[in-house]
């Protein structure tokens with residue numbers, strides 16, 4: 001039977017990112033993917049939010065994506081642009097970049113890291129025991145892994161087989177989307193009628209038409225050209241001679257979230273763990289960030305430098321983030337209603353979002369820069385993203401994100417050089433003496449007190465911030481990066497047993 005430490009079901013954006021994170025940490029990881037290659041049928045995510053760009057920057061690969069897309073102000077709420085150009089980040093913008101390009105570039109990185117992708121086969125089931133998971137594939141192949149991660153999208157077989165509930169809200173509306181050739185010039189742009197909001201757009205550098213037609217729920221899951229023609233006639237009185245579709249698809253506003261992101265040795269990430277309408281453009285972004293939260297934790301558990309309870313922090317941190325995204329997308333769906341009362345509510349929301357403080361608050365949410373994991377009381381940086389500050393070190397200038405390229409944690413000593421000692425963790429945490437004289441400013445929060453030391457996790461979130469003394473540092477190192485003496489004791493016991 002084929003064996004890997006970690007098997008990932010699904011090589012979409014989330015599965016690819018997770019595979020990259022695990023491979024960076026030296027874990028034997030493989031992806032099982034249904035698709036023959038990374039090509040996507042149809043259109044999905046149109047871009048990245050600022051925090052996703054930062055996350056890629058933390059791994060030294062942001063430029064690959066930036067060079068292929070168009071930086072733009074993409075954060076918004078209720079169709080109101082939320083400009084983040086004044087936010088304290090190296091990337092105060094989003095990136096217009098289609099999901100097909102995103103996946104292609106990410107797959108290139110994953111290939112460089114040597115991840116094995118088993119294509120044209122599906123995970124169809126699994127059983128787990130105390131030591132691992134037996135994964136069944138559609139081609140009669142079986143695989144053995146210490147952990148299985150379901151990154152297999154909204155209809156996740158892994159989630160269903162694990163028996164994890166997927167509570168939420170059924171669809172209230174659906175959209176037929178397609179790309180077709182036309183023989184008549186359509187009226188490009190948006191149209192609203194009693195059925196909802198529709199759009200016709202010219203596909204760049206081609207004679208094709210992209211269309212989005214809002215329809216009731218309960219229609220064919222796999223629509224045909226005939227469905228497209230009928231939908232166009234119903235809204236525009238003609239189908240513009242639609243023919244030769246490149247693809248036809250449908251999506252809805254169904255909104256659901258897995259009740260648990262973990263069941264023993266099986267975990268869920270991305271759309272397998274949460275689905276919501278694409279309004280606000282969050283799905284791919286939070287999937288990638290799920291992967292970055294889970295990757296280093298799973299790597300440490302596989303390497304046995306941390307107990308497997310560390311994996312429970314993945315649900316504790318990421319479930320609330322997606323729950324919030326789901327609520328925000330439901331709020332935006334509510335504001336789309338066209339009755340006078342909802343319009344009045346929308347006008348008030350628009351007024352509020354023109355004011356600086358609400359704009360900053362919502363923009364921090366929508367860009368992902370405001371994510372705050374609840375790691376307890378303490379310095380405002382605790383549980384928040386570390387800013388990519390320009391540090392000065394004995395060997396020259398250094399950006400904080402550069403220290404995260406290999407996905408290793410770092411203790412930044414910003415006080416007297418040599419004043420911090422983390423010898424027991426020296427093999428797993430980098431210790432950097434540095435100085436920084438600028439402001440410490442966080443999106444939406446503003447300027448915060450400069451810390452004298454920071455413990456930064458591989459995902460770029462602050463695990464501990466020292467103000468003057470080092471109180472709590474040993475506890476934070478132990479909590480996040482394991483107890484080296486306990487490991488040494490078990491190694492000694494093991495070699496004594498072997499001897």
Ligand SMILES: Cc1cc2nc3c(=O)[nH]c(=O)nc-3n(C[C@H](O)[C@H](O)[C@H](O)COP(=O)(O)OP(=O)(O)OC[C@H]3O[C@@H](n4cnc5c(N)ncnc54)[C@H](O)[C@@H]3O)c2cc1C
Pocket residue numbers: 009010011012013014015032033034035043044045046047099121122123124151152153154156157177251269270271272278280281282283284285286287
């Ligand atoms: C119309 C539309 C517009 C969108 N716009 C945006 C946007 O602007 N911004 C944004 O952030 N998000 C957007 N999204 C959401 C985004 O596309 C998803 O959130 C994202 O693709 C989730 O990535 P994933 O890797 O978790 O899942 P998926 O992309 O669904 O990937 C799952 C992968 O698993 C494979 N797979 C499935 N089952 C199995 C199995 N049993 N065995 C093996 N392989 C399997 C699939 O082939 C696929 O490659 C949009 C979605 C839609 C439909």
